[in-house]
Amino acid sequence: xxxxGISGRLSSRRNNALTHSGADxxxxxxxxxxxxxxxxxxxxxPMLMRLGWxxxxxxxxxxxxxxxxxYWLKDKMKTSSDFLLSNRSFSHWITGIAFMSANLGALEVxxxxxxxxxxxxxxxxxxxxxxxxxMVFLGLFMVRYYYANGLRSVPEYLRMRYDRxxxxxxxxxxxxxxxxxxxxxxxxxxxxxxxxxxWPFTAxxxxxxxxxxxxxxxxxxxxxxxxxxxxxxxxxxxxxxxxFLGLHEVGGWxxxxxxxxxxxxxxxxxxxxxxDPLGVPWWVMVVGMGLCAAPAYWCTDFLLVQxxxxxxxxxxxxxxxxxxxxxxxxxxxxxxxxGMLALAVAPSIVKHDYNLALPxxxxxxxxxGMLGLGLTALLASFMSGMAGNITAFNTVFTYDIYQxxxxxxxxxxxxxxxxxxxxxxxxxxxxxxxxxxLYFNNLxxxxxxxxILFISPxxxxxxxxxxxxxxxxxxxxxxxxxxxxxxxxxxxxYRLGVLRFTSPMASNIWTAVWGLAAGLVxxxxxxxxxxxxxxxxxxxLVYSRAMKEKDPxxxxxxxxxxxVIVLAVFVALNIKFF
Numbered sequence: 301x302x303x304x305g306i307s308g309r310l311s312s313r314r315n316n317a318l319t320h321s322g323a324d325x326x327x328x329x330x331x332x333x334x335x336x337x338x339x340x341x342x343x344x345x346p347m348l349m350r351l352g353w354x355x356x357x358x359x360x361x362x363x364x365x366x367x368x369x370x371y372w373l374k375d376k377m378k379t380s381s382d383f384l385l386s387n388r389s390f391s392h393w394i395t396g397i398a399f400m401s402a403n404l405g406a407l408e409v410x411x412x413x414x415x416x417x418x419x420x421x422x423x424x425x426x427x428x429x430x431x432x433x434x435m436v437f438l439g440l441f442m443v444r445y446y447y448a449n450g451l452r453s454v455p456e457y458l459r460m461r462y463d464r465x466x467x468x469x470x471x472x473x474x475x476x477x478x479x480x481x482x483x484x485x486x487x488x489x490x491x492x493x494x495x496x497x498x499w500p501f502t503a504x505x506x507x508x509x510x511x512x513x514x515x516x517x518x519x520x521x522x523x524x525x526x527x528x529x530x531x532x533x534x535x536x537x538x539x540x541x542x543x544f545l546g547l548h549e550v551g552g553w554x555x556x557x558x559x560x561x562x563x564x565x566x567x568x569x570x571x572x573x574x575x576d577p578l579g580v581p582w583w584v585m586v587v588g589m590g591l592c593a594a595p596a597y598w599c600t601d602f603l604l605v606q607x608x609x610x611x612x613x614x615x616x617x618x619x620x621x622x623x624x625x626x627x628x629x630x631x632x633x634x635x636x637x638x639g640m641l642a643l644a645v646a647p648s649i650v651k652h653d654y655n656l657a658l659p660x661x662x663x664x665x666x667x668x669g670m671l672g673l674g675l676t677a678l679l680a681s682f683m684s685g686m687a688g689n690i691t692a693f694n695t696v697f698t699y700d701i702y703q704x705x706x707x708x709x710x711x712x713x714x715x716x717x718x719x720x721x722x723x724x725x726x727x728x729x730x731x732x733x734x735x736x737x738l739y740f741n742n743l744x745x746x747x748x749x750x751x752i753l754f755i756s757p758x759x760x761x762x763x764x765x766x767x768x769x770x771x772x773x774x775x776x777x778x779x780x781x782x783x784x785x786x787x788x789x790x791x792x793x794y795r796l797g798v799l800r801f802t803s804p805m806a807s808n809i810w811t812a813v814w815g816l817a818a819g820l821v822x823x824x825x826x827x828x829x830x831x832x833x834x835x836x837x838x839x840x841l842v843y844s845r846a847m848k849e850k851d852p853x854x855x856x857x858x859x860x861x862x863x864v865i866v867l868a869v870f871v872a873l874n875i876k877f878f
Contacts, residue, residue: 355672370515383520396623416639420564483733538677546641579802588809757783779823786818
């Protein structure tokens with residue numbers, strides 16, 4: 301039998317902060333402790349969980365299945381397209397679930413559970429207004445430009461629509477962010493499993509990176525997609541029982557509502573008013589999250605778009621984010637509700653460190669076997685995040701950087717070897733980057749810096765390039781640079797104390813607004829003062845010059861029908877939990 305104990309006395313050093321959970325989230329203790337940097341994160345952690353043989357059996361079985369999928373695909377990797385693009389062979393059901401699973405990294409699962417405890421139902425906005433409109437837009441419009449033009453990556457669109465300057469900036473920045481984000485996943489893995497099981501930091505990093513490296517090296521993107529498909533269901537099966545067990549203890553939904561403050565019980569009502577735990581007006585959430593940050597992430601992050609491009613045809617590619625949108629909308633039943641449950645059943649623990657919300661529930665409700673399943677689900681969330689970043693890195697490096705700018709016109713087998721080498725190098729860089737996090741006083745500072753500099757500011761340039769013929773190559777490049785600069789300026793002013801917000805999350809949302817505004821203004825102005833691109837160059841790349849294809853499928857199998865269903869459920873959920 302597993303014996304699980306959670307100490308109610310929490311040291312101030314215990315803010316391992318995997319996510320966006322408050323002003324002090326992720327802060328390292330800075331005084332009075334000498335030794336290895338990792339000790340500053342883990343000193344004071346008790347051994348929270350002890351596994352039995354059944355738990356270890358579940359975990360080992362998971363590793364065997366993951367590696368077995370990679371080994372099964374090993375001999376099928378004949379070309380660079382097989383390895384890096386999966387030869388575009390999957391149905392939209394598989395790519396849709398993989399698309400969702402690639403988003404379910406450790407920071408997503410543990411982080412938004414912590415946010416559920418910190419902000420209550422406000423957390424739903426990251427799953428609804430912060431995801432669904434952008435995913436529908438990707439499926440109905442943007443995927444068409446990526447897939448129909450035979451693009452192998454998202455940065456490649458910028459090279460065709462603008463020029464090499466925009467392409468280089470986006471490709472190199474994306475390669476960097478994939479490595480850094482993989483490092484954060486590995487770091488989070490190490491911190492969590494040190495706190496729960498007492499595993500050493502280096503051993504945890506090597507275990508996680510080693511498993512991911514082997515199955516990606518063997519099976520490439522196909523291995524990652526198959527495993528993401530399996531991992532999604534494992535994550536749901538591993539965590540969903542906590543919701544039902546928690547609701548049973550507190551007396552159902554009505555019992556939970558009775559235990560929490562009023563402002564925790566609404567997604568939109570009372571936003572920006574006194575006592576609002578998030579501290580952001582509704583219009584800032586709509587603009588900053590719905591129109592800025594969400595489209596930048598869902599529509600231009602190649603980690604996700606790569607799954608749509610792996611579909612077998614254009615219709616399947618367009619359906620991929622629409623299929624993923626359904627579980628995305630329903631996932632608050634796991635993360636938001638469980639965060640609220642943790643606050644209701646163990647407030648003395650959770651209020652000291654919101655990041656303990658999920659471990660608290662696991663320690664409270666899971667025993668032998670189920671504990672192993674829960675930890676395996678947590679493992680799966682780490683693995684899906686790391687694998688997604690590594691497969692995106694090897695594709696962008698091989699096609700967008702190496703083949704385009706360094707070694708051209710070589711046999712395909714050469715690029716297959718380079719892709720596999722890039723997998724090894726990317727995994728090694730990710731391991732190294734996990735140690736960088738040790739020297740940051742606040743993990744959120746590090747994560748926010750990555751998002752600001754490498755992801756959010758680019759969407760407006762993609763959007764204007766797809767729906768307006770006027771932007772020139774110069775306008776696109778300097779618009780991207782301006783977006784980066786505007787977002788970075790807001791971040792610097794916030795860190796210096798010039799700008800003040802109720803919560804760090806509020807600053808994140810305003811950062812997206814600044815990046816969007818700067819990129820929009822510069823791109824628009826330069827579009828009118830520079831020469832417009834030739835019409836022939838824009839064929840298939842701009843909405844007015846896009847190739848119009850009739851979908852022969854029945855109306856109920858078309859992407860538009862999927863989108864209508866998704867939007868109807870989206871509206872209903874926002875009304876129900878307004």
